[in-house]
Amino acid sequence: MSKARLLIVDDELIMRESLAGWLLRDGHEVKTAASGEEALDKIKETRFDILLVDIKMEGISGLEVLETVKESDPDVAVVMITAYGSIQTAIEAIKKGAYDYLLKPFDPHELGVLIEKILENQAQARENLFLREQFKETTRFESLIGQSRVMQEVFELIQNVAPVNTTVLITGETGTGKGLAAKAVHTHSPRCQGPFVVVNCGAIPENLMESELFGYQKGAFTDAKTTKKGRLEMAHGGTLFLDEIGEIGMRMQIDLLRVLEDRIFYRVGGTQPIEADFRVIAATNRNLQEAITNGIFREDLYYRLNVVSFKMPSLRERKEDIPLLADHFLHRFSQETNKQIDRINRDAMDEMMLYDWPGNVRELENAIERSVVIAKKRIIIPQDLPIFRPDAICTPSANTIEEIEKTHINRMLADNEWNISATAKVLGVDRSTLYSKIKRYNINKP
């Protein structure tokens, strides 16, 4: 059974003590309150998973405790404790949101089963909440693919880093698979049964980041109609992946540093400290040391994140993986589009090998997807790869990577008449990344 935080609320000392003593033997963290008033005070200080509340108490009754708790935190399971005479009140409590009720004295087996069931349901609810959020983002996780030496080194590094519960910083250009690497670290870690929660720091506007990460309390701001859990809370027991960490604002950097130091935070508008146990993996395509020098990234946060770090190689550095990756994507998109495409012909493959792929694997993936859609025969030919016009092939020896990237982005923007969504799709990046690159390279609309 997993361990939980429980609060026993009963005005009879002997009942509180006997129940607390029993539950402590299961290893739960148990607190007691002798009245409804004391219970409400304790709830303000600590977040409990389960409340066991006696219905009949002097002052604030068990039902009032239930109502107040449910209003501020609907996820807390409240079990009412009652005597034979007050079953009707217990049923009323169920209607008001109590999880269940127990008749005093209760069978020890019944109590054990109930606690176990509540904890299982709560774990399931956390997982479901995350999956729903994840589905909304339509995040796609594929396994990392590569037979090149550099990728084999990455696989070995992931195997070594994964079991150690340390913070990991993954660097690398856009589209190199930093997210997949983070997921692989999670999958091979002892936290693999827990959630893998992604926060795309570049895609969430600064003013929404705080509520997105920390959640918010009902009434914290005009639109806060209900209490909402943040990503940190959702990541409890699992891994929090902070993608594009280099894009995070200075204020949020301060908040994040504090959370990473003690793993305690407050929901927006909340007064109750929340503890969450999660591993942090961060990723960025930025040069963070340069960002520190430029005063846009905190050095202390950098060192907190950069406990273990590795770089995802660009596709240029592992061109031998292109046929393998291309075949993989071809197979997948053939199935998805229900088109019978058997292979990529030699000329098309040669061109792909010559190209420098500034958008890396994601750009290759998009190119294959488009070629599968366009292809008229069962074999992909160069004409099916619209990005391969002679002027699109770069000559890396004459330029820096940044220059190649800037030129390529400029060209793609022009081709797509500065439609940001369309250009981002062609480049295999999201819109926020494209915006930040336009800003960084000072590309202006003609």
Next chain:
Amino acid sequence: MKIDCEYKIIISPIGNIDAEIIGSVEKDITGIFGFQTILLPLIEDISFALDSGRNQHNSTSILGKLESCAPDYALKVLAITNVDLFIPILTHVYGEAQLGGKTCIVSTYRLKDFTSTMRAGISLSARMVKEAIHELGHTFNLLHCKDHSCIMHYCRTENDVDRKSDQLCRYCKILLEDDIKKLSS
């Protein structure tokens, strides 16, 4: 495990307890905890703990009384009784222990039922040994263990008691050793 001769675990029968049960419990306690045992009835009359309304004995009250009677050389006290035990919030208990404390108690009352057992050759003595070690384990700060075969696994039914082994799992063994080391330091 190293036996510390200064401290003893007292086995305190309350009422007429089968000699076979006492003998088996004594043997296994020394084997698992490494301390010698002494058979010493500390209290005989437990009427003070009887709840006439429930017709059961309050195990928490008995533990309090045992603690006050225990001699200085007693590291732990295990009481064995035949009466039906309860704690106020629950209908009944097989036994009770002071977590990390000195005393614990275990009763034959609920373990005598063999009607639902799924195994042959199960004796009351074997069940009592498991529950006695389990309760003593709590006095050494051991919590319930999720390993179904570990003696510290919490049993919901007599069948669960029969199914678990009479040994600690490797994790609980280490935790016990840690607690005993703390005692000696």
